[in-house]
Amino acid sequence: MAGKCNALIPPTLLIMLTGTVMIMMEAGTSWASNSPDYADALSKCILFFEGQRSGKLPSTQRMTWRKDSALRDGSDIGMDLVGGYYDAGDNVKFHFPMAFTVTMLAWSVIDFGKYMGYWDKKHALEAVRWGSDYLLKATSVHHVVVGQVADSNGDHNCWERPEDMDTPRTSYVINETNPGTEVSAEIAAALAASSIAFKASNAKYSAFLLHRSKQVFNFADGYQGSYNLSIGEVACPFYCDYSGYADELLWAAAWLYKATQEAYYWEYLEQNIHHLESIVVRNIHGNPYVGASFAEFGWDAKHAGINVLVSQWVMKDDSNDNPYILNADKFVCSMLPESPSKSVTYTPGGLLIKPGGSNTQHATASSFLLIVYSLHMSIAHKLVRCGDVVVTPSRLINIARSQVDYLLGNNPLGMSYMVGFGPKFPRKIHHRGATLPSIHKHPKKLGCRDGDKYLYSQNPDMNQLTGAIIGGPAGDDSFSNSRMDVGQTEPTTYINAPFVGVLAYFKATARKNVGF
Ligand SMILES: *[C@@H]1O[C@H](CO)[C@@H](O)[C@H](O)[C@H]1NC(C)=O
Numbered sequence: 001m002a003g004k005c006n007a008l009i010p011p012t013l014l015i016m017l018t019g020t021v022m023i024m025m026e027a028g029t030s031w032a033s034n035s036p037d038y039a040d041a042l043s044k045c046i047l048f049f050e051g052q053r054s055g056k057l058p059s060t061q062r063m064t065w066r067k068d069s070a071l072r073d074g075s076d077i078g079m080d081l082v083g084g085y086y087d088a089g090d091n092v093k094f095h096f097p098m099a100f101t102v103t104m105l106a107w108s109v110i111d112f113g114k115y116m117g118y119w120d121k122k123h124a125l126e127a128v129r130w131g132s133d134y135l136l137k138a139t140s141v142h143h144v145v146v147g148q149v150a151d152s153n154g155d156h157n158c159w160e161r162p163e164d165m166d167t168p169r170t171s172y173v174i175n176e177t178n179p180g181t182e183v184s185a186e187i188a189a190a191l192a193a194s195s196i197a198f199k200a201s202n203a204k205y206s207a208f209l210l211h212r213s214k215q216v217f218n219f220a221d222g223y224q225g226s227y228n229l230s231i232g233e234v235a236c237p238f239y240c241d242y243s244g245y246a247d248e249l250l251w252a253a254a255w256l257y258k259a260t261q262e263a264y265y266w267e268y269l270e271q272n273i274h275h276l277e278s279i280v281v282r283n284i285h286g287n288p289y290v291g292a293s294f295a296e297f298g299w300d301a302k303h304a305g306i307n308v309l310v311s312q313w314v315m316k317d318d319s320n321d322n323p324y325i326l327n328a329d330k331f332v333c334s335m336l337p338e339s340p341s342k343s344v345t346y347t348p349g350g351l352l353i354k355p356g357g358s359n360t361q362h363a364t365a366s367s368f369l370l371i372v373y374s375l376h377m378s379i380a381h382k383l384v385r386c387g388d389v390v391v392t393p394s395r396l397i398n399i400a401r402s403q404v405d406y407l408l409g410n411n412p413l414g415m416s417y418m419v420g421f422g423p424k425f426p427r428k429i430h431h432r433g434a435t436l437p438s439i440h441k442h443p444k445k446l447g448c449r450d451g452d453k454y455l456y457s458q459n460p461d462m463n464q465l466t467g468a469i470i471g472g473p474a475g476d477d478s479f480s481n482s483r484m485d486v487g488q489t490e491p492t493t494y495i496n497a498p499f500v501g502v503l504a505y506f507k508a509t510a511r512k513n514v515g516f
């Protein structure tokens with residue numbers, strides 16, 4: 001499962017496990033301040049997505065310990081749902097976070113593809129397409145959106161390789177009477193963003209994606225309701241829709257506006273933006289955000305992303321009266337350590353922390369937005385004011401860079417949180433495929449619980465899931481280094497997706513931005 005709620009492991013057990021194997025940080029540790037190799041990190045960050053592939057793998061597959069899997073997905077409802085991405089350390093295809101992953105991969109290519117270089121850009125587009133091809137399949141029937149494939153509880157009861165799976169691969173359907181606006185609208189956003197990413201290299205595919213995106217958006221908007229109500233028994237508690245679906249509708253409209261420049265989508269934004277403020281937005285613990293929704297951005301809440309995305313069309317020099325700009329500024333002020341309205345915390349070593357599991361998702365997604373906003377600010381000659389603190393575009397870049405450098409090894413433990421990057425990296429991750437011997441090494445089937453001895457083993461992973469960024473350290477910079485600590489050692493696709501854009505930016509510009 002993924003990192004919002006550690007539903008399968010009781011908190012006491014987590015604490016116990018964390019306590020016994022915790023690596024203590026020595027007092028007064030200082031750490032190296034050399035720049036990490038951003039180019040190497042970028043290539044690996046993209047490669048990770050090959051390790052999460054479901055379906056029939058192509059001959060070009062580079063992560064070769066993975067093989068074909070889930071080749072009958074969709075057969076229960078007469079659809080072809082082969083492909084897509086496994087969400088995290090499990091083998092479920094959760095379409096809500098998967099679509100967000102594809103949106104962020106596409107945004108990474110759109111804004112930062114020019115910095116990637118030929119091969120990384122090619123592989124990044126392949127990563128987008130592995131997702132967008134699948135989302136086309138999930139939306140191929142009129143007014144039907146497949147919202148998830150695989151029974152999450154069945155999947156989580158087994159520790160199996162994807163290639164061996166014998167757990168129920170049930171398809172869960174959203175339709176006119178079974179609503180699921182958040183997952184449908186996020187898929188519309190992903191298809192629109194992908195259409196922009198492919199516009200230059202494959203105009204025909206791009207047009208097809210855009211056409212489908214519009215259809216899915218109309219369906220999402222026309223038949224509203226949370227997927228909590230229709231497929232909540234399998235989507236929740238893993239990916240409950242905590243923050244409502246008004247944000248996904250606006251997010252999809254913003255991406256469709258970016259893709260088409262059609263007035264219809266702009267007017268949709270203008271007419272519905274107030275819904276963002278009026279709904280009671282809840283965080284992943286179910287507690288209301290109390291008016292701070294502008295600070296949220298992730299697989300569930302799109303608020304800050306909408307404001308930053310739209311800011312490119314409405315930002316003019318230093319006049320800040322536009323609501324999108326005001327809210328994007330508030331997001332920035334919620335992030336900066338020196339801001340009087342800061343709402344996040346930082347570890348002593350400097351990593352951004354927000355409540356909930358899989359914390360690095362916040363570091364990567366927020367860094368992405370800070371860089372994008374900084375670039376918009378530079379073009380418009382704009383500054384952000386947080387109380388008396390004046391924030392320049394380069395300050396946003398510095399914050400983002402501090403997060404990247406921390407994740408890549410510039411931290412008190414001197415370890416990178418990306419598998420396969422640098423001399424010291426996670427070797428016991430919460431990921432079924434990585435822990436179990438490959439099909440090549442162990443061709444015989446490993447059944448539901450045959451994998452337990454690997455899960456509970458203290459030995460390093462059998463396979464290297466290169467590029468995976470795991471949930472990351474605790475608030476005091478300590479790291480449990482335990483497979484059972486799901487929140488710290490599980491990778492997810494939506495941790496990596498925004499990091500692709502962030503790393504591309506630093507690969508190209510690192511030398512120009514030295515010093516704080
Ligand atoms: C929607 O899906 C549900 C569950 O599969 C089904 O019972 C219902 O008839 C469908 N509604 C429509 C309008 O197709």
Ligand SMILES: *[C@@H]1O[C@H](CO)[C@@H](O)[C@H](O)[C@H]1NC(C)=O
Binds near residue numbers: 228240
């Ligand atoms: C979905 O379910 C979760 C968990 O029960 C709840 O906290 C959330 O408010 C629900 N969301 C909507 C939009 O009803």
